[in-house]
Amino acid sequence: MNCCLFLPFMVGVSLLRPCLTATENSKAEEAKPPQGSPTRLKSGWIWNQYFVEEEMNVTKDIGRLSSNMHNGSNSLKYKISGDGAGSIFFINGTTGVLSVAQKLDREKQAFYNLKAHLIDITTGQAVESESEFVVKVTDINDNEPKFLQEPYEAVVPEMSPEGTFIIQVTARDADDPLCNNNARLVYELLQGQPYFSIEPTTGVIRTSSKMDRELQDSYWVIVQAKDRIGLPGALSGTTRVLITLSDINDNIPTFKTGLYRMNVSESAPIGTSVGIIMAHDRDIGENAEMDYSIENDDSQTFDIITNNETQEGIVILKKKVDYEQQAYYHVRAKVKNRHVDKQLKKYHTVASTTLIRVRVEDEDEPPVFLLPYYVLEIFEESPQGSLVGVVSATDPDENRCPIRYSISKSNTFQIDDNGTITTTHPLDREMRAWWNFSITATELYNEEQTSEVPVYVQVLDINDHAPEFPELYKTYVCENASSGQEIQTISAVDKDDSIERPNFYFNLSVEDTENSKFTIRDNQDNTAVILTNRTGFSLQEETVFYIFILIADNGVPSLTSTNMLTIQVCDCGDSGSIEICHNKDMLFMESRTEIMTAILISAVIMLLLGIIFMILHLQQRKKQTLFPEKDKECRESIFRYDDGGTREEDTEASAIGELRCSTFMRETRTRKTTSAEIRSLCRMSWQVGPDDAVIKEFILEKLEEANTDTYAHPLDSLQIYAFEGTGSLAGSLSSLESSVSGENENFDCFHDLEIPFQI
Structure with missing residues (x-):
């Protein structure tokens, strides 16, 4: 039961x-x-x-x-x-x-x-x-346990002792806790052993062994909750817990190499960077910060400065060196953690050291700047020619050659012979806050001796920008709005870089304060609220209101801007909710987007149709006959006269089948001149063989010229008048003398030949 x-x-x-x-x-x-x-x-x-x-x-x-x-x-x-x-x-x-x-x-x-x-x-x-x-x-057990605050994340220091509390996870079961233990839960770990353990009844996760962050910095633990205290028929739920190990300072910095070799010129000034040494610390963050020092430099020639950003040790000259006095120096550098917890001193009983071997170079030295780099400052909007700073370089040689300076790749700054850097025009911090360039120092009498130094110029801020609205507000007021109703929350932004937290002050313009249908309430947290100053508005009387809001900052001197806020009257219906107006605006924008999209699609379709039509038209033109008048069959005849008479039997007509027209593209061929044609005919008249063969060869040549000449008109007939030949009873008809190209030429070969022809 x-x-x-x-x-x-x-x-x-x-x-x-x-x-x-x-x-x-x-x-x-x-x-x-x-x-x-x-x-x-x-x-x-x-x-x-x-x-x-x-x-x-x-x-x-x-x-x-x-x-x-x-x-x-x-x-x-x-x-x-x-x-x-x-x-x-x-x-x-x-x-x-x-x-x-x-x-x-x-x-x-x-x-x-x-x-x-x-x-x-x-x-x-x-x-x-x-x-x-x-x-x-x-009740019956029909609900599984559910965890409340997923996902779970927890942080525990590395090397924490066993049993250290990490986090508590909690699940809830909707069943009746008084019936069959349906809602009595027990917890267990499905993943996370042997590093973690969990209390079955409370869900408290604890460490079960020491863990080293340098070996693994995070663990995923899977926790299961079962109802009915885990008895058969129980339902379960799981969750994941990300456990991250935080770093403790349990590692000392160590050098990657036991010997560093460096060179320094004998002319290098004090403060010159000789080289860089680097130690490695497996810890992170503050625990990895370190300090370098010189351990056994009896001559007090070198020193080490720690670069806090890169954690490098910069070896610098503490005293000038002379190649003639000492060519080599051997010093030992030591590194240690900057922050050491008293409880963790056992990890820092031994310090790491390395040997530095410095060789002094004997050479003609170029100019040397007093600093390895320069960080200068100037206020924005400073007038042209304002002083930025001074750099200085000297010639370490005995002759002390004068130095001239130049700036590379910068039209914003200029430098004179004294190393004074000035501006060429006012600067705007909001456009660019840092300027980086190099200054070159060159010996006046030896231009090969040069040196460069990086210069970093920070543009300091002045209050030259007034606050303004961060966005274009879309403000609505309902027709049935009541007096004192909040309709818009506004804020402000300022391009200036204020050291203190910027404070903005809001107020209506004098005209709006006296006559405005709206009021403003400054929240004293860089925001303000626009409120109605009367009850009820009318779309028929006035649809839009414009109010001018004054926003002042806390700069010195304070700047104020006037910003216009547009308030539209909206029919909010019976609900009186302004969200209805915003939703209408969104629907209008979406409809405009759909219309523009439809127009764009239509234009693309019309363009594609135009391209297809053009392609079809060009293909149709290619199919048309190049010379449509040649579609009909062309017939030519050659007439041969055996004598000078006019009888019918003296004429022989021969049809030339080869002269049938066919449509094809002809290659451009240069026409022969008249003299060339006559000379060709002259050569043909002296050929040995039957007269028909001579005439046939001549006709075929003319036919080839006509067919390959793209500029020639289509021919209906081709008539050639040659000579009678040896078989003619009439003999020679006449002699031919021709003037070609304005010159008189005699063709003796044509004393018995008359060849009038037309094409």
């Missing part, structure tokens, strides 16, 4: 007070009769306490209601009212059997308060007064 049925005995009557409105046994209620009526005993309801197990998905009878006033008459019916009556709980009107018809969830509702009624259906009147009873939903 479910143990929850015995809850009255386990947790006391007080926990089930709503359930005990009726007794376990039958009992009667005695009612006082009205005054003057005879005394009678009124019977009471008889019922038990009812329980329903959650998640039960079948209709089930859970008990029976009865009253001794029910005499078995069919006109008397039982009814119920209250939580879930008629939808979840039903009663048989005749028998009083109570049943549940729906699946219930205890986590949503654990108790249902109902009332029992006995009704005479003929009169509709209650035979007995109503009685209250409770149906309790009993």
Whole structure:
């Protein structure tokens, strides 16, 4: 039997007070009769306490209601009212059997308060007064534990002793903790051993061994929570915990090499950087900061300066060196941590050292700057020619050659012969806060002796920018706004670099203060609130208001700007929420975006259609005949005359099939001059062989010239008048003399030949 049925005995009557409105046994209620009526005993309801197990998905009878006033008459019916009556709980009107018809969830509702009624259906009147009873939903284990604050992260110092507290994780179970231990949880680690452990009942995670951050700096721990104290049938949930080891100063800095070799010129001035040494510390942050020192330099020639940014040791000259006196120096450098906890001194009993061997060079030395680099400052907006700073270099040689200075790759600064750096124009810190350039020092009489030094110029800020709005505010006020309603919170930004936290002061302009329909309240935290100064606005009267807000900063001197705020009147509806106006604005912007997108797509489609149409048109033109008049068949004839007569039989006509026209592209071919054609014909007339062969070769040559000449017109006929030849009875017709290109030429070969021809 479910143990929850015995809850009255386990947790006391007080926990089930709503359930005990009726007794376990039958009992009667005695009612006082009205005054003057005879005394009678009124019977009471008889019922038990009812329980329903959650998640039960079948209709089930859970008990029976009865009253001794029910005499078995069919006109008397039982009814119920209250939580879930008629939808979840039903009663048989005749028998009083109570049943549940729906699946219930205890986590949503654990108790249902109902009332029992006995009704005479003929009169509709209650035979007995109503009685209250409770149906309790009993729990089943249907909810798994859930962790509350995921994801979990924790930090613990490295090398912490075993049992050090790290973090506590907590899970919750929605089930009833008093029923079957459904919500009693136990915790265990699924991942994280052997470095961590967890308390099963509290979820407290502790260290179980010492861990070294330098070996591993973070761990993922997986924690599981089980309900029912881990018994069979328990549900579970898991979470991950990232545990990071914080650093402690448990490592000493050590040098990477035991010997450093360096060179220094004998002319190097005091303070010259000779070289750099570097130690390594496995710790991080402040624990890795270190200091270098010289341990056994009896001559006091060298010193070491620590670069706090790079943690390098810069070896510098403490005294001038002379190659003729000493060419080599051997010094030992030592390094130690800058911050050492008293509890961690056991880790720092031994210091690391290294040997430095310095060789002095004997050479003609270039100019030497007094500092390895210069950091200078100048206020922005300083006028042209303002002093930035002075650099100085000297010639270490005995002749002390004069030095001239120059600036490389900078049009913003200039330097004179004394090393004085000035500006060429005012500077703006908001445009550029740092300027880096190099200055070259050159010996006046030996330009090969030069040296450079880096210069860093910081532009200092002045209050030259007034505060302004950080954005363009979209402010709305409802038509039905009430006086004193907040409609906009504003803030300000300032381009200047204030040492102190910038403070801004807000106020309305004088004109808006006197006549404005709005007021402003300075929140004294660099923000202000715009409030209405009257009740109600009208879109018909005025749709937009413009107010001018004065914003002042705390600079010296203070600067003030005037900023216009546009306030639009909006119909907010009955809700009076300004968010409606913002949503309308967003919908308008989205519709504009959609319209622009549609227009762009249409333009792209039209462009593609135009390109396709152009391609089709060009292809169609290529298919057209280059010379359409040659589509028809061309016919040519050659007429041969054997004598000078005009008889028909003296003429022979021959069709030239080879002269049929066909459409093709001709290559450009240079026309022959008339003289060249005549000379060609002259050569042909002296050929040995039949006359037909000579004429045929000549005609074929002319045909080839016509076909390959792209500038020639299409030919319908080709007539060639040559000579009669040896077979002619008429003999020679005439002699041909021709003037070509303005010159008279005699062609003796044509004394018996007349060749008029046309193409």
